[in-house]
Amino acid sequence: LEYSSRTLELLIEALCRLPGIGAKSAQRIALHLIQEGKGEAEQLAQAILDLHNKVSSCSICFNLTEEDPCAICRDPKRDESRICVLEEPKDLLAIERTGIFRGKYHVLGGVLSPLDGIGESHLHIQELMKRMHPGISEIIIATNPTVEGELTAAYLARLLKPLSVKVTRIARGIPYGGSLEFNDMVTLSKAMEGRLEVES
Numbered sequence: 428l429e430y431s432s433r434t435l436e437l438l439i440e441a442l443c444r445l446p447g448i449g450a451k452s453a454q455r456i457a458l459h460l461i462q463e464g465k466g467e468a469e470q471l472a473q474a475i476l477d478l479h480n481k482v483s484s485c486s487i488c489f490n491l492t493e494e495d496p497c498a499i500c501r502d503p504k505r506d507e508s509r510i511c512v513l514e515e516p517k518d519l520l521a522i523e524r525t526g527i528f529r530g531k532y533h534v535l536g537g538v539l540s541p542l543d544g545i546g547e548s549h550l551h552i553q554e555l556m557k558r559m560h561p562g563i564s565e566i567i568i569a570t571n572p573t574v575e576g577e578l579t580a581a582y583l584a585r586l587l588k589p590l591s592v593k594v595t596r597i598a599r600g601i602p603y604g605g606s607l608e609f610n611d612m613v614t615l616s617k618a619m620e621g622r623l624e625v626e627s
């Protein structure tokens with residue numbers, strides 16, 4: 428036993444499994460929660476429980492939401508003719524933060540990755556195709572600039588082209604292998620502004 432308490436050790440182990448939290452941070456958080464008294468620990472525990480009780484995916488765009496459809500899908504002021512296609516909800520947050528895009532979104536829930544056995548059926552691609560109607564003028568593909576992101580973009584472009592809709596890809600302002608999430612808002616805004624039509 429590394430710690431004097433099995434309970435403490437279990438909490439530290441659980442915290443260590445969270446993304447971005449190493450052993451030292453986990454220990455600091457656990458000790459902080461003991462020192463701060465029961466109130467703070469209860470608030471944190473409740474917030475974590477509420478996540479699964481209250482937050483789910485929007486049935487239209489697959490963004491995270493407490494109300495279905497989500498606020499963006501319900502917003503009549505947003506441009507229904509343009510849909511920005513993304514990998515994960517965090518990418519949607521990154522683009523929303525720039526304020527540059529006023530259309531709608533579609534979250535794929537990942538990228539095509541043949542090596543990991545992730546194919547079309549694992550992503551919300553059929554749901555995107557069902558959203559297509561003549562009123563849609565542009566699909567902006569904003570998957571990350573990774574091998575899988577590019578593969579997914581090319582795949583979507585091929586699927587969408589026969590529907591005679593303009594398919595664009597956000598510009599390469601983002602370094603290859605990077606992620607939308609970690610790019611500053613100026614770079615992301617420029618990538619969105621400089622998007623190019625996908626040739627196929």
Ligand SMILES: [Zn+2]
Binds near residue numbers: 498500
């Ligand atoms: Zn939605």
